[in-house]
Amino acid sequence: MATTANKEKSGFTIGVSCPGCGGELELEDNFFAIECDHCGSALRLVMPDAPPTFVAEVKATKQEARYAIDRYLKEQGKPLIHSDYQLKRMYYPYWKVDAILFRLRKGVEKRVVLSDYTENQEISYEKEKTDISLSPYTTTLTAGMKYDGLPNTLGLRSDYIKLFPLSEEKMEDDFDLLPIYKPWEEIRKSLHTHIGAISSFDSNLFGVNKTEIYSPRAMLLYFPFYLFDFYDTEGFNRFVIDGVTGRVLNHITTLASNTQESYDNPNITLGEISIISHQCHNCGEDLPSVESLVYICRNCQVITDLEPGVEIDEIEEVVHQTEQNNILVPFWAFKISGVQESTLKSIFGGIYRSDRVIIPAFRVKNYNALFKLCKRMSAAFPQFKLDKISKMDSTYKPVNLPLNEALALTEIFITKDRYKKNINQKKAPLNLKFDEITLLYAPFHLESYFYVDSVLQAVTFEKSLI
Numbered sequence: 001m002a003t004t005a006n007k008e009k010s011g012f013t014i015g016v017s018c019p020g021c022g023g024e025l026e027l028e029d030n031f032f033a034i035e036c037d038h039c040g041s042a043l044r045l046v047m048p049d050a051p052p053t054f055v056a057e058v059k060a061t062k063q064e065a066r067y068a069i070d071r072y073l074k075e076q077g078k079p080l081i082h083s084d085y086q087l088k089r090m091y092y093p094y095w096k097v098d099a100i101l102f103r104l105r106k107g108v109e110k111r112v113v114l115s116d117y118t119e120n121q122e123i124s125y126e127k128e129k130t131d132i133s134l135s136p137y138t139t140t141l142t143a144g145m146k147y148d149g150l151p152n153t154l155g156l157r158s159d160y161i162k163l164f165p166l167s168e169e170k171m172e173d174d175f176d177l178l179p180i181y182k183p184w185e186e187i188r189k190s191l192h193t194h195i196g197a198i199s200s201f202d203s204n205l206f207g208v209n210k211t212e213i214y215s216p217r218a219m220l221l222y223f224p225f226y227l228f229d230f231y232d233t234e235g236f237n238r239f240v241i242d243g244v245t246g247r248v249l250n251h252i253t254t255l256a257s258n259t260q261e262s263y264d265n266p267n268i269t270l271g272e273i274s275i276i277s278h279q280c281h282n283c284g285e286d287l288p289s290v291e292s293l294v295y296i297c298r299n300c301q302v303i304t305d306l307e308p309g310v311e312i313d314e315i316e317e318v319v320h321q322t323e324q325n326n327i328l329v330p331f332w333a334f335k336i337s338g339v340q341e342s343t344l345k346s347i348f349g350g351i352y353r354s355d356r357v358i359i360p361a362f363r364v365k366n367y368n369a370l371f372k373l374c375k376r377m378s379a380a381f382p383q384f385k386l387d388k389i390s391k392m393d394s395t396y397k398p399v400n401l402p403l404n405e406a407l408a409l410t411e412i413f414i415t416k417d418r419y420k421k422n423i424n425q426k427k428a429p430l431n432l433k434f435d436e437i438t439l440l441y442a443p444f445h446l447e448s449y450f451y452v453d454s455v456l457q458a459v460t461f462e463k464s465l466i
Contacts, residue, residue: 096158102211344357449462
């Protein structure tokens with residue numbers, strides 16, 4: 001997927017340099033492979049085992065920061081800042097967390113209606129109501145020591161800023177890099193506490209109110225700030241200035257007594273991102289410049305799978321007649337066995353008692369729509385006939401949902417179904433195990449606003465999902 005100068009970016013962007021020619025590349029946060037606009041090299045971003053670390057670019061100058069304070073003071077009718085101030089320039093660390101939010105709202109709702117038989121007589125009745133939803137969840141949490149005036153979160157802007165992999169050349173010399181005092185494991189354990197406010201906002205309406213977080217993924221994000229400390233006739237002042245936009249973020253007049261409290265400095269490994277050539281590991285041929293975890297080399301037909309710890313020996317597709325308007329959509333297929341067979345078949349098996357759980361192998365933000373597609377494909381699976389494939393073209397859509405995330409989604413869908421059926425949930429993990437895992441492609445074609453499978457003409461999903 002080649003970037004262009006006028007291409008609108010979705011979410012925050014990552015700036016890196018091509019290892020071949022040194023040209024600057026600007027990449028979307030969900031990119032996996034890219035073609036350099038300058039030299040045409042096929043490149044791939046390699047994510048580290050530890051959470052990756054990024055830094056936001058400083059765009060506001062000290063003078064712009066001072067002007068912002070002067071404007072603020074002028075609007076407040078106060079004298080402008082004088083030259084006797086102390087300036088701190090710092091990169092402060094935040095954990096950016098992306099996860100799936102599971103919400104259960106269940107209880108009894110009272111309704112009042114007018115009787116059809118008695119004039120002006122009201123009849124009240126109670127109705128059990130269950131609302132279960134899955135949605136993307138993003139937050140930023142402080143990773144450094146408490147520092148008066150700095151925001152506790154970056155809010156929604158963490159999704160719309162340009163970031164660079166942390167390196168000396170992307171950091172301003174006069175800015176201090178503050179240490180990290182909260183490791184990722186500590187943040188992971190505290191997430192349920194952090195979302196406590198979300199789970200209690202409508203407790204008066206529902207009897208059961210549950211919020212859980214699944215599959216959290218983290219990155220470290222260093223954000224630049226200017227801190228101006230000075231005294232005026234009214235006493236102490238601290239202005240916190242956004243180092244990207246130059247806006248005044250906070251104005252405080254007192255410091256907390258615990259600002260200088262001591263912290264233990266944990267040993268935290270920062271994840272280093274690297275850029276490598278995007279080539280077939282067997283013959284060295286450039287792989288297609290699209291974001292995918294699985295490729296079949298067009299030169300030697302060898303499968304390249306890029307998800308760590310996953311080895312795919314073969315890829316299958318649903319046998320179908322070739323049509324010009326068909327697209328081939330990827331799915332993960334898990335063969336059910338063991339003690340969980342009856343449970344999983346009751347959720348995914350359908351009338352044909354399918355022995356496979358079929359999860360889309362592409363990212364979808366609408367998890368409720370994803371669940372419906374999962375159940376439909378799983379139930380339809382026994383009617384499909386499969387055949388191995390040895391080559392792929394542009395009609396085969398990319399695989400960008402990792403296998404480990406597909407397994408996590410399976411557990412979430414089982415949890416959702418059990419709550420709907422009033423089955424008590426246990427804290428112990430399900431520990432799902434499958435006999436066989438397959439990557440398969442199924443043909444779909446577009447009809448108005450929906451894609452329809454080209455074999456059974458029965459499975460559909462909204463065109464906006466892919």
